Amino acid sequence: xxxxxGGISAAIIVILCVALGMxxxxxxxxxxxxxxxxxxxxxxxxxxxxxxxxxxAVEAGIPPEKLAGVPAYFDxxxxxxxxxxxxxxxxxxxxxxxxxxAQDVNWPQVRVPVTLDTGATVADVVIYIDPSSINxxxxxxxxxxxxxxxxxxxxxxxxVALVVGARAVSVLAGVEARIRDLARGRxxxxxxxxxxxxxxxxxxxxxxLATRHAFARAEAQRQGDAHALEALDAVASKxxxxxxxxxxxxxxxxxxxxxxxxxxxxxxxxxxxxRYVQMLASPSLPFGPDIAISLPIVAFMAAVAxxxxxxxxxxxxxxxxxxxxxxxxxxxCGYVLSALTGNYFLFLAARALSAVGYALVFVxxxxxxxxxxxxxxxxxxxxxxxxxxxxxxxxxxxxxxVISDRLGGEVAFLFxxxxxxxxxxxxxxxxxxxxRRVGAIGLAPSDLxxxxxxxxxxxxxxxxxFPAKFILAAFCFYLIPVxxxxxxxxxxxxxxxxxxxxxxxxxxxPLFAALADRFSARSGFVAAGGLLAGAGALLVAxxxxxxxxxxxxxxxxxxxxxxxxxxxxLVADSARHVxxxxxxxxxxxxxxxxxxxxxxxxxxxxxxxxxxxxxTSMMTVGGLVIFGAAxxxxxxxxxxxxxxxxxxxxxx
Amino acid sequence: MTRTTVVLISLFAMIAAACVxxxxxxxxxxxxxxxxxxxxxxxxxxxxxxxxxxxxASSLGIALAAQQTLTELVRREARIDPAVRAIxxxxxxxxxxxxxxxxxxxxxxxxxxxxxxxRVMENDLEARIGRVIVHYDPVILAQGAKxxxxxxxxxxxxxxxxxxxxxxxxxLLLAAALRRSxxxxxxxxxxxxxxxxxxxxxxxxxxxxxxGHASANRGF
Numbered sequence: 102x103x104x105x106x107g108g109i110s111a112a113i114i115v116i117l118c119v120a121l122g123m124x125x126x127x128x129x130x131x132x133x134x135x136x137x138x139x140x141x142x143x144x145x146x147x148x149x150x151x152x153x154x155x156x157x158a159v160e161a162g163i164p165p166e167k168l169a170g171v172p173a174y175f176d177x178x179x180x181x182x183x184x185x186x187x188x189x190x191x192x193x194x195x196x197x198x199x200x201x202x203a204q205d206v207n208w209p210q211v212r213v214p215v216t217l218d219t220g221a222t223v224a225d226v227v228i229y230i231d232p233s234s235i236n237x238x239x240x241x242x243x244x245x246x247x248x249x250x251x252x253x254x255x256x257x258x259x260x261v262a263l264v265v266g267a268r269a270v271s272v273l274a275g276v277e278a279r280i281r282d283l284a285r286g287r288x289x290x291x292x293x294x295x296x297x298x299x300x301x302x303x304x305x306x307x308x309x310l311a312t313r314h315a316f317a318r319a320e321a322q323r324q325g326d327a328h329a330l331e332a333l334d335a336v337a338s339k340x341x342x343x344x345x346x347x348x349x350x351x352x353x354x355x356x357x358x359x360x361x362x363x364x365x366x367x368x369x370x371x372x373x374x375x376r377y378v379q380m381l382a383s384p385s386l387p388f389g390p391d392i393a394i395s396l397p398i399v400a401f402m403a404a405v406a407x408x409x410x411x412x413x414x415x416x417x418x419x420x421x422x423x424x425x426x427x428x429x430x431x432x433x434c435g436y437v438l439s440a441l442t443g444n445y446f447l448f449l450a451a452r453a454l455s456a457v458g459y460a461l462v463f464v465x466x467x468x469x470x471x472x473x474x475x476x477x478x479x480x481x482x483x484x485x486x487x488x489x490x491x492x493x494x495x496x497x498x499x500x501x502x503v504i505s506d507r508l509g510g511e512v513a514f515l516f517x518x519x520x521x522x523x524x525x526x527x528x529x530x531x532x533x534x535x536x537r538r539v540g541a542i543g544l545a546p547s548d549l550x551x552x553x554x555x556x557x558x559x560x561x562x563x564x565x566x567f568p569a570k571f572i573l574a575a576f577c578f579y580l581i582p583v584x585x586x587x588x589x590x591x592x593x594x595x596x597x598x599x600x601x602x603x604x605x606x607x608x609x610x611p612l613f614a615a616l617a618d619r620f621s622a623r624s625g626f627v628a629a630g631g632l633l634a635g636a637g638a639l640l641v642a643x644x645x646x647x648x649x650x651x652x653x654x655x656x657x658x659x660x661x662x663x664x665x666x667x668x669x670x671l672v673a674d675s676a677r678h679v680x681x682x683x684x685x686x687x688x689x690x691x692x693x694x695x696x697x698x699x700x701x702x703x704x705x706x707x708x709x710x711x712x713x714x715x716x717t718s719m720m721t722v723g724g725l726v727i728f729g730a731a732x733x734x735x736x737x738x739x740x741x742x743x744x745x746x747x748x749x750x751x752x753x
Numbered sequence: 754m755t756r757t758t759v760v761l762i763s764l765f766a767m768i769a770a771a772c773v774x775x776x777x778x779x780x781x782x783x784x785x786x787x788x789x790x791x792x793x794x795x796x797x798x799x800x801x802x803x804x805x806x807x808x809x810a811s812s813l814g815i816a817l818a819a820q821q822t823l824t825e826l827v828r829r830e831a832r833i834d835p836a837v838r839a840i841x842x843x844x845x846x847x848x849x850x851x852x853x854x855x856x857x858x859x860x861x862x863x864x865x866x867x868x869x870x871x872r873v874m875e876n877d878l879e880a881r882i883g884r885v886i887v888h889y890d891p892v893i894l895a896q897g898a899k900x901x902x903x904x905x906x907x908x909x910x911x912x913x914x915x916x917x918x919x920x921x922x923x924x925l926l927l928a929a930a931l932r933r934s935x936x937x938x939x940x941x942x943x944x945x946x947x948x949x950x951x952x953x954x955x956x957x958x959x960x961x962x963x964x965g966h967a968s969a970n971r972g973f
Contacts, residue, residue: 108923108927109761109762109765109920109923109924109927112919112920112924112927113765113768113769113920113924116769116770116916116919116920116923117769117773117916119916120769120773120776120912120913120915120916121772121776123907123908123912124773124776124777124780124908124909124912125780126908126910127777127780127904127905127907127908127909128783128784128905130904130908131784131900131901131904131905132784132787134900134904135784135788135897135900135901136784136787136791136903137790138790139788139792139795139897140791142836143791143794143795143798146795146796146798146799146833146834147798149833149834150798150799150833154831181798181801182794182798225949238787238791241787242783242784242787245787246780246781246783246784249776249779249780250776250780251784252779253772253773253776253779256772256775257768257769257772259963260768260770260772261765262772263869264761264764264765264768273757273758273761273931276931276935277931279938280931280934280938283938283944283945283947283948284945284947284948285947286945286947286948286951287948288948288951288952288955299935302938302940303935303939306939306941310952310955314955314959314961317958317962317963318962320960320962320963326962329961329962332958332961333958333959333962334964336954336955336958339951339954340951340954340955342955348933375929471894499779500779503779503782503783506782506786507782507867512837533781565764578917623795657891663897725934751772
């Protein structure tokens with residue numbers, strides 16, 4: 102049975118798919134009506150320029166058929182303009198010079214006459230345009246529009262999740278849960294909800310049944326009728342009679358909308374940040390433009406990494422909700438300052454302030470999920486957490502790019518500030534009241550030592566967590582974009598390829614997290630994911646075409662989707678083994694090591710690319726990741742051997 | 754529940770409409786960028802031609818400022834395409850050396866003025882010696898933007914309305930089904946088949962247990 106909330110959520114997906122398909126169709130028509138004439142106008146411009154040259158030569162007394170270098174000139178024009186399939190200089194029906202070959206005389210063409218000052222036409226420049234090239238240009242635009250459709254759909258799903266998870270609709274959840282249980286033949290009782298008038302008749306029936314069952318059981322027990330007791334327990338077990346309906350863990354679902362909005366705020370800045378910084382950086386700075394552009398990005402990443410450890414304890418001390426709200430407020434202030442300042446160093450400070458807020462929000466949201474989920478449901482909860490971040494990473498850049506293009510970078514930063522503020526309000530309304538932990542008083546070196554000595558944690562951190570971010574940053578942010586740009590692909594094409602990774606993560610992370618929890622095989626999923634992600638890099642041995650690189654990114658996405666949520670859950674599990682229950686130390690250490698991979702990845706990739714080339718760099722990074730995963734597997738074998746030895750030793 | 758249902762359906766209809774509007778606007782923005790790229794590609798060819806000429810002369814040892822023939826070249830290129838408003842050749846500091854519009858010579862020009870396409874000119878040592886800037890008529894872009902907006906608006910507004918109406922219709926159908934299920938759930942005789950089967954098995958077990966006790970009591 103599908104409820105109102107589930108049904109309308111499914112319906113909205115179908116409706117939006119159809120509606121966005123219609124928009125795509127409209128965009129295709131608009132593109133053909135607008136962009137195709139523009140391409141023809143470009144061909145005409147090329148034709149007019151060529152005709153002007155011929156006119157000059159003919160006016161100088163050279164007959165058109167005696168012109169030198171015309172085919173080479175036409176070849177050069179075709180080389181610079183891929184859509185020009187055939188350029189001819191014709192006189193009547195006679196072709197004087199020609200470059201290329203139109204396969205069909207019905208291809209779109211432009212004809213520009215070569216007219217002398219006297220008004221006489223001595224020849225024509227005829228240009229044929231390859232329709233497949235026009236179609237390719239329209240198709241590229243439509244792919245971008247399709248990605249926009251995916252982004253719109255993902256945002257709709259996040260908004261639907263926000264509405265469905267709201268406390269105001271809990272009455273519907275209660276009604277639906279009762280009807281769904283009955284449809285499944287489950288006669289369980291439910292907690293009383295606000296709309297008890299509506300569900301009271303159902304609850305009365307189920308309560309009466311449960312009371313009758315308790316009476317029958319008590320009677321059977323009093324009589325010592327073991328056979329009747331067994332039959333009653335069997336029917337109770339089969340129908341759920343007397344039991345209370347268990348609501349699944351909602352910790353991740355509760356924090357997801359606020360986290361999504363906050364992450365979206367930061368992701369908006371990605372596409373325009375380098376250009377914005379370039380405008381701020383004056384020539385009087387004590388360093389070059391490349392460093393000036395990269396410094397705010399490096400400062401942001403470094404601040405996020407360095408804040409992980411201290412904020413893990415701070416978030417525990419002030420409470421998760423307070424931590425989230427304080428982080429969002431700090432980040433919002435950072436965005437406002439970024440928008441308003443024209444000074445490079447103030448901008449740098451503003452980005453660092455946003456990074457501090459980002460780290461506090463991240464740590465608090467993660468802590469909320471870990472605190473409020475049982476060990477067996479942790480991977481699934483963290484998968485929801487990861488999904489919110491990935492959806493934001495997917496939706497933010499195209500939206501930020503458009504806002505920046507149309508309204509300017511300053512407005513885009515203010516938009517980010519607004520989103521961070523909205524996330525703060527949402528966190529205040531949706532997260533449970535903060536529970537301050539008096540014991541959380543910062544981290545001592547002994548805490549970190551205890552954390553690193555937790556079972557298999559070092560192998561997990563340095564064999565899996567660090568390499569995972571290292572390979573991601575090296576491939577997605579550096580090696581593949583640089584290689585594609587070197588091969589002449591546009592930024593849009595590179596951007597489309599870069600979206601493969603987050604799309605796969607969004608789709609596959611919840612699936613693999615649920616499987617890892619169901620089969621209690623988190624270590625297996627982490628190791629297999631690492632091996633797969635590293636092995637994908639070896640595909641470049643077969644070539645470096647965009648299709649091969651897309652396959653590398655797809656395999657990387659699948660591998661990391663397998664490992665990312667189980668990895669976080671394993672770290673949270675390790676926290677339980679640390680003396681004094683210092684989970685903050687373990688989680689902080691985990692994020693510090695992981696984020697360091699983000700920072701080191703592009704730098705190491707740059708060094709490798711300069712010294713050994715693209716293919717060897719890719720394979721080297723992939724090999725390192727495989728090596729790390731193998732070390733993690735071996736650490737598990739060693740640990741199990743130690744456990745069995747100690748068990749044997751303890752047998753008298 | 755009625756109020757909650759109405760609010761929920763309204764919110765979902767608004768989400769559907771907002772996301773269609775979002776998709777349409779961003780599709781428009783994407784097409785606008787594609788149109789700008791296609792328009793500017795046309796003027797980039799002109800800029801490329803002029804800069805190649807300047808670079809060739811430079812490689813033969815003629816300083817950019819001394820290439821007086823560039824004036825005639827930029828005038829001819831500007832005449833060829835009626836959408837070109839002016840073509841400037843600037844030195845490396847941005848001062849206009851030659852222009853199709855004589856009034857512009859001597860001005861300081863920014864690297865990338867609005868509604869223009871520029872191309873850097875380099876010498877054989879790849880040092881920047883100047884820049885060619887083609888200023889085009891912004892009406893071309895405005896015409897394209899208007900055509901795109903008209904085309905997309907024609908499809909987006911009905912689609913947006915249809916998406917909202919469809920969401921409301923589905924929501925009302927589902928709400929009606931939920932109400933019917935709720936009414937039936939109050940009466941065990943109208944419960945779903947699985948629930949009735951479960952109830953029958955419970956009744957049978959209770960009856961067996963309680964009757965068994967009764968017979969046992971009678972036996973005593």
